[in-house]
Amino acid sequence: MKRIFIDGSAGTTGLRIRERLAAREDVSLVTLPEPLRKDPDARRNALNACDAAFLCLPDDAAREAVGFLDNPDVIVLDTSTAHRTEPGWTYGFPELSGGCPEAVRKSRRIAVPGCHASGFLSLAAPLTAAGLLPKTALLTCTSLTGYSGGGKKMIAEYEAEMRDLLLDSPRQYGLSQQHKHLREMTAVAQLESSPVFCPIVADYYSGMEVTVPLFSSQLSPGVTARTVREFFRDFYRGPVVTYREDADEGGFLASGRFSGRDCMEISVLGNDERILLVSRFDNLGKGASGAATQCMNLALGLDPLAGLVL
Numbered sequence: 001m002k003r004i005f006i007d008g009s010a011g012t013t014g015l016r017i018r019e020r021l022a023a024r025e026d027v028s029l030v031t032l033p034e035p036l037r038k039d040p041d042a043r044r045n046a047l048n049a050c051d052a053a054f055l056c057l058p059d060d061a062a063r064e065a066v067g068f069l070d071n072p073d074v075i076v077l078d079t080s081t082a083h084r085t086e087p088g089w090t091y092g093f094p095e096l097s098g099g100c101p102e103a104v105r106k107s108r109r110i111a112v113p114g115c116h117a118s119g120f121l122s123l124a125a126p127l128t129a130a131g132l133l134p135k136t137a138l139l140t141c142t143s144l145t146g147y148s149g150g151g152k153k154m155i156a157e158y159e160a161e162m163r164d165l166l167l168d169s170p171r172q173y174g175l176s177q178q179h180k181h182l183r184e185m186t187a188v189a190q191l192e193s194s195p196v197f198c199p200i201v202a203d204y205y206s207g208m209e210v211t212v213p214l215f216s217s218q219l220s221p222g223v224t225a226r227t228v229r230e231f232f233r234d235f236y237r238g239p240v241v242t243y244r245e246d247a248d249e250g251g252f253l254a255s256g257r258f259s260g261r262d263c264m265e266i267s268v269l270g271n272d273e274r275i276l277l278v279s280r281f282d283n284l285g286k287g288a289s290g291a292a293t294q295c296m297n298l299a300l301g302l303d304p305l306a307g308l309v310l
Contacts (some may be wrong), residue, residue, distance in 0.1 A: 005049075008054075020307045054077050057079075066083075076109050081180050086111070091111055093122075114180070132223045141196070146207050148205050173200075204256050207259040209280050211279075228275065240308070242266070262291075
C-alpha cells in the first residue's frame with residue numbers, strides 16, 4: 001500500500017484530494033495532528049517518509065517544501081504555480097502528447113496544471129505541436145468558471161447569507177493581463193506571444209468552459225476547420241479527454257455540464273471561416289484534484305482511473 005502525504009490539506013484542492021484518497025484501499029494517508037500541520041520539522045519528516053506527496057500550498061511554501069526533501073524516491077505533485085515551467089518538472093497533463101503519459105509515469109517531480117491553463121492547452125498545445133497552428137499565432141482565450149475556482153475565500157463570499165449584489169452577475173477578472181496561468185499557457189503551447197486571456201467567474205459552484213476562437217487564416221497553410229476536427233477526433237480518444245462532434249445543447253453550451261466529474265470534452269464549432277475551439281470540464285476535477293489524482297496514479301503504477309469520476 002502506497003503512503004501519501006498532503007502538505008496543505010486544509011485548502012480546497014487539498015481537501016478534495018484527501019476525500020478521494022480516504023475512500024481507497026490501495027493508498028494510506030500520512031496525516032499530522034492539527035498543532036503540527038504547519039510545523040517545519042513535522043512536515044519534513046512526513047514528506048520524506050511517504051511514497052508520494054501532494055503540495056497544495058502557495059508558491060513560496062511549495063518551494064520550501066521541495067527544499068525539505070532528502071528522499072530521492074518520493075514523488076512530488078505540486079498543485080501550485082511554482083514549478084509548472086521549471087526545468088526538471090513534468091507538466092501533469094498526460095493526454096497532451098503521445099509521450100506525455102510515459103513522462104508522467106517516470107517522473108518524480110510533477111507540476112499539476114492550472115484549471116484555466118488545462119482548458120487552453122487542451123486546445124492550443126496539440127495544434128502547435130502538430131504544426132497545424134503556427135507558434136507565432138496571436139490567440140485569444142475566454143474561460144468561464146464556477147466560483148469554487150477562487151478557493152475558500154471566494155466560496156465564502158458567494159455563499160454568504162448577506163453577500164455583495166455584484167456577485168449576482170458574471171465578473172471578468174485578470175484585467176491587467178498578468179494572470180498567473182499565462183506563463184504555463186504560453187510555454188507549454190510553445191507560443192511566441194501570450195494569448196489575450198479573459199477569465200470570467202460566475203454564480204455557480206463548479207464547471208469550466210474554455211474557448212479559443214480562430215479565423216481560418218490563422219491556421220497553417222492548407223489546414224481547414226475540417227482538418228482540425230479530424231485531428232482532435234483522432235487525438236482525444238479518452239477515457240479522460242474525449243472529442244465530441246455535436247456538442248451544443250439546443251444551440252447552447254453549458255459551462256457546468258461536467259461539474260462533479262473528472263473528464264474533459266473537446267469540441268470544434270463554428271464554420272469554415274470562424275472556428276470555436278471549446279474545452280469543457282470541472283475546474284475542481286480535471287482542472288485540479290482530479291488531474292492531481294490521475295498523475296499520482298500513473299506515477300505510482302496504480303490504476304490510472306482509480307478515484308476518478310468519469
